[in-house]
Amino acid sequence: MIEAHGIGFHHPGGDWLFRGLTLTVPPGAVTCVMGPNGRGKTTLMRCLSGLLAPKEGFVVREEHVAHVPQASPSTFAFSVLDMVLMGRARSIGTFSRPRASDVRAARSALRRVGTLELAERPFTELSGGQRQLVLVARALCSGHRTLMLDEPASALDVRNQGALLRVSRELADEGYAVLMNTHHPDHAAWLADRAVLMHTDRVETGSAAELITGPALTELFALPVSTHTVPEGRGERVLVAPHYGS
Amino acid sequence: MSSTGEADRAQRPEGRASEAVTREADPQDTAPDAQAPEQAPYTRTPIDDSTLPGHRRNALIMAGLVVLTAAATVVCLAVGRYALDPADVVRILASRVHLLTDLVPQTWTDSDERVVVMVRGPRVASALLIGASLAVCGAAMQAAFRNPLVNPQILGVSHGASFGGVLAIAMGWSAVALVSAALAGGLAVLALVWALSRREGGGALTVVLAGVIIGAFFSALVSVVTYLADPYDTLPGIVFWLMGSLATSTWPTATVVAVTTLIGMLVVVPLRWRLNVLTLSDEEGRGLGVPVAALRWVVLGATALMVAGAVSVSGVIGWIGLVIPHLTRLIVGPDHRVLVPASALLGGVYLLVIDTLARTVTAGEVPLGALTALIGAPVFFLLLHTNRRRVWNGD
Known part of the structure; x- marks a missing residue:
């Protein structure tokens, strides 16, 4: 659980x-944050997680935040298990090393996101989608129950996007607080319970069902957007269609 | 979305996404996801959940390196122009251990003992300590700067230490003053790099740039002193010292390296798992709860002390700090938990063997700096050529 109270941020010499x-x-x-490029989604996430101090207001955190950065290859070819173990850095003493219980936690986190079979592979040799799931496992391995994902699906193919969205959904259903920045309105429509829309002049927060609508997204992206409800399984889902031009 | 019913949500992981998002008919595609977490323990049973892969193999390699180091020490104490029986060397060493003194039959002469203890002893000890220091510094700095091409010279510390040493030789100061001046020069450079990079923001790249700038300045100062030195008296000593040599090692100078190595290792070795986190981006590391900037400075401070100590006794010996960590990564992998101690042993053995060759292959002394690269470069090229992808994220 994270509560931000009247927070504000601007870069030195910049506008709020x-x-x-x-x-x-x-x-x-799951709370999804949407907004155009450069609007400050990542800055907001850093303020909420504590990596950046807001210029005004304050943030109340019940516990540390587990981060899932955008996956990029590591410099050295660590095994996936070594990579996931780094998630335990807070609970492993400064002059200490991972114990058996840490390794067990890392393996169960990998199993949780369905990538246990990758444990001994070098992180550098994974595909982008596998890397992103491994970083989710690293965040889970920390034991913190607040997850923040910064545009995790940006570099993934559709199938890996599906895997990531399903894992995020399941974690929220298990009681995790999940915050995700995304450029994919469809992902937000499928996944989000709550939404944060960062318009050019204001920030809107509320339930996803109320905020993820054609008119709101049209304003957000400065591009005509329509939403369509289609049947899926026993229920229905909302598809978001941006109109790129004719 | 938030109004969706419980039943719908429960079946979502399996059915929904695979139908609507991927629309893949291939059953293989959904296989990894179909494996629900509660089923996993039954479908997949790892041999042991709590140990790391390669754990036993790495323990064996470490044991092998310890044996190799011990064997190399005995052999290198025995060979030379005054050749000794390695068995006698072992007995001489054993007789120096308090409880064993009376148990070892004396099969050696007093001059044998003097060669082992007073002549070769400090030289072998210095080689082991300096090789270990430089290799560990290389591994730690490659992690701290997230770059496999970094070597301990990059911070400019060795240039500062060179300046101190060269100045001492030019002024005709004593050996103790030379060691102190070199240490002071190295640490002064670290302080300058710290001050300069702090003013400019303090990121990893700023630190490297500050190191290059300050290092270039001190390297120029070395040139000035060399240029001004008396060509018949002090110049040969300066040139030979700069090329790297252990010929002048004595127990007092070996004690200096022992102290700097001990202090440096006491910092770097316990922190070695944290070095893994240091190889990630600063933001990522901070997100994991590690105070990245502070950790980097602690590690750099320790390495600067070790480098300055090494240079003060042996002059500049390049190559070890760059290559030994790579070589070790090929053997034990990139995890610093194993990499740091294994690099220390391999670096020590490597310099010991090189230094023994330097004093035995010719009647004179071959400069160490030249020999480490002459032998190391082709070996390294061969290894790199065969294993590049295993070492780092090469293209």
Whole structure:
């Protein structure tokens, strides 16, 4: 659970990216943050996670945040298991090394995201999608129950996007508080319980069902967007269609 | 979305996404996802959940390296123009251990003992300590700067130490003053690099740039002193010292390296698992809860002390700090838990063997700096050529 109270941030000499922003990242739900490039989604996430101090207001965190950065190859060819073990850095003493219990936690985190069979492979040799799932496992391995994912699906193919979205959904259903920045309105429509829309002049927060609508997204992306409800399984889902031009 | 029912949500992981998002008919495609977490223990049973892969293999390799180091020490103490029986060397060493003194039959002469203890002893000890220091510094700095091409010279510390040493030789100071001046020069460079990079932001790249700048300045100062030195008196000593040599090692100078090595290792070795985290981006490391900038400076401080100590006794010996960590990565992998101690042993043995060759192959002394690269370069090229992808994220 994270609560931001009236937070604001601007870069030195720049305009306020957001100001007086109050929002909650509740447990058991996925909160999706959307907005155009350069609007400050990553900055907001860094303020919420504590990597960056807001210029005004304050953030209440019940516990540390587990980060899932965008996957990039590591410099050295660590095994996937070594990579996931780094998630335990907070609980492993400064002058200490991982114990058997840490290795067990790393393996169970890998199993949780369905990539246990990769444990002994070099991280550098994985595909982008596998790497991203391994980084989710690293975040889980920390034991913190607040996850923040910064555009995790940006470099993934459709099938890996599906795997990532399913894992995020399941974790929220297990009680994790999940915050995700995304450029894919379809992902937000499928996944989000709550949404944060970073418009050019204001920030809107609320339930996803109310915020992820054609008119709101049209304004957000400065491009005509329509939504379509289609049947899926026993229910239905919302598809988001941006109209790129004719 | 938030109004979706419980039943719908429960079946979502399997059915929904695979139908609507991927629309893949291939059953193989959904196989990894179909494996629900509660089923996993039954479908997949790892041999042992709690040990790392290669754990036993690495333990064996470490044991092998310890044996290799011990064997190399005995052999290198025995060979030379005054050749000794390695068995006698072992007995001489054993007789120096307090409890064993009376148990070892004396089969050697007093001059044998003097060669082992007073002549070759400090030289062999210095080679082991300096080789270990430089290799560990290389491994730690490659991690701290996230770059496999970094070597301990990059911070400029060895240039500062060179300047101190060269100045001492030019002024005709004593051996103790030479060692102190070199140590002071090396640490002064570290302080300057720290001050300069702090003013400019303090990221990893800033530190490297500051090191290159300060290093270039001190390298120029070395040139100035060399140019001004008396060509008949001090110049040959300066040139030979700069090329790297252990010929002048004595127990007092070996004690200096022992102290700097001990202090440096006491910092780097316990922190070695954290070095793994240091190889990630700063933001990633901080996200994992590691104070990245502070950790980097602690590691750099320790390496600067070890490098300055090494240079003060042996002059600049290049190559070991760059190549031994790579060589070790090929054997034990990139995890610094194993890489750091294994690099220390391999670096020590490597310099010991090179130094023994330097004093035995010709009547004179071959400069160490030349020999480490002459032998190391082709070996390294061969290894790199065969195993590049295993070492780092090469293209």
